Amino acid sequence: MSEFDLIRDYFQWSNPPSSVGLGVGDDAAILRVPAGCDLAVSVDTFNAGIHFPPETPPHAVGYKALAVNLSDLAAMGAEPAWFTLAVSLPEANREWIAEFVRGIQELAQQHGIFLVGGDTTRGALSITIQVMGFVRGQALLRSGARHGDLVCVSGTLGDAAAGLAIVQQRLVMLTEAATHCIGRLNYPTSRNALVEILRGHAHACMDVSDGLLADLGHILKASGVGAKLYHQAVPLSAALLQLPLEQRLLFALTGGDDYELLFTLTPESFGQVKEAAAQRGILLTAIGEIDENLTDLRLDYELLNQKRGYDHFSAN
């Protein structure tokens, strides 16, 4: 039995959806996109020592590898459908694989995304997942932000970056706060539940993976607009509020890996969308606005200790 057979066995939890004509086992899967839908496709590689500390529990590695890809589908306004999984492993460690697959499978089941293909090979620990999803109506692009839009974000920012600092022993926090931040690092919540809510409202959207300032910069550049950002409006968890102002802002504005959605919409839409999200238990916060007098990003705070991801933008 190959490792991929082992992986496949963990995905026998349900019958294939009607969109899967033929799943794993032949030279390719045969799939069907529902009439009237476009297909969203995204791929992400996840390497030990680069994207996650080598000592990360395998359950978290699997969970997060799929979560970051699900987040890309949410950011496009797409509904999860299928994924492929390519894994390179230095050795046949069945316990590691079992936990890793359990992490993926748990999240896959939750989102109804179906494994349709994959490959397992010898090599340095590396996971490449490609997700495919259905777009009903318009996709949410980065390029649609308009003058007068509010800039909004889901959840809280900076927790994952603080979690990484704790894991790397660059930061010490009280146990409860540390547990929260490490949990956000290892088990990010992809915001697929917002897709339905944002449809017809959001003008531009992406997920926060490189840090708020860098990612908002991408939206502004793609949309050809500028924006004001209010540092006091940026939503922070109780854990992050324990840190000094400068440090928590550094995590929240330049830290990556939060996988919250960053989007723009009219002030009129915001109230309605915020209320609908609250009913799903998701906090939405307006943190700035697209400003026709600006050509880039202006933040009302000067970060002293600027970090990677922030280099491209001026902050006055």
Next chain:
Amino acid sequence: MSEFDLIRDYFQWSNPPSSVGLGVGDDAAILRVPAGCDLAVSVDTFNAGIHFPPETPPHAVGYKALAVNLSDLAAMGAEPAWFTLAVSLPEANREWIAEFVRGIQELAQQHGIFLVGGDTTRGALSITIQVMGFVRGQALLRSGARHGDLVCVSGTLGDAAAGLAIVQQRLVMLTEAATHCIGRLNYPTSRNALVEILRGHAHACMDVSDGLLADLGHILKASGVGAKLYHQAVPLSAALLQLPLEQRLLFALTGGDDYELLFTLTPESFGQVKEAAAQRGILLTAIGEIDENLTDLRLDYELLNQKRGYDHFSAN
């Protein structure tokens, strides 16, 4: 400029086809499957030191990484449409990347397959390509072989395995023959040109990647039938014919990496299909037949020195 920007620049050679709503650059690509078509999806990882010797020229690495994936589409009867490319590289070596991408791009252009997404990361040299293609009509599965079918193969077998043996200094051949075999190892020809020709004729199909005996075993198992195979009928190149009988059969029957198509069809179909393939310059050869009196694979020759890929099958 990131490495992926560099890679993307090499793919600016043509306008996107109408099936690509949005290509590289947002959180996901937005794609359209033509009405009435299914989608075939396959993924393969290609690791240095495992799937290719580390000293393989980067142009060949790129070419072959895409070729083996295109071969999976051919084996399913699918027409190439899009691909994603995930590359882990130990260091930013722009010369290596340029040659690698040139190898991919050359083949992509030839087959009209369009890059729609990707990822470049730090890590041990590893390439994961996912190909997506359109299936017009019925896909070619492994499971359709019927009693009375001929077992057929395209091209010649064993060249790639001989090429690997030469590169690994386990085999010495005359220069011209060695060049031929190494060329077949590094630059396999995916048989996408056969898809149109086999449509409506082939009952079962796959590509020869693990070796003829192992791969025919997969077809027989999936189809629930047995077959006779005639060792003298197996098509060999002039280069392979220079080797002693036992050695050339070992390469041709158990060597992988040839990426020829292995398929079954009725004797009535064979003449017509063979003629159409010959007009495209592709040799087709009948090498055996599905036999209702057998339950597995029977070869009319006993290989003394059995190798990986052959373990699962009895040869009497």
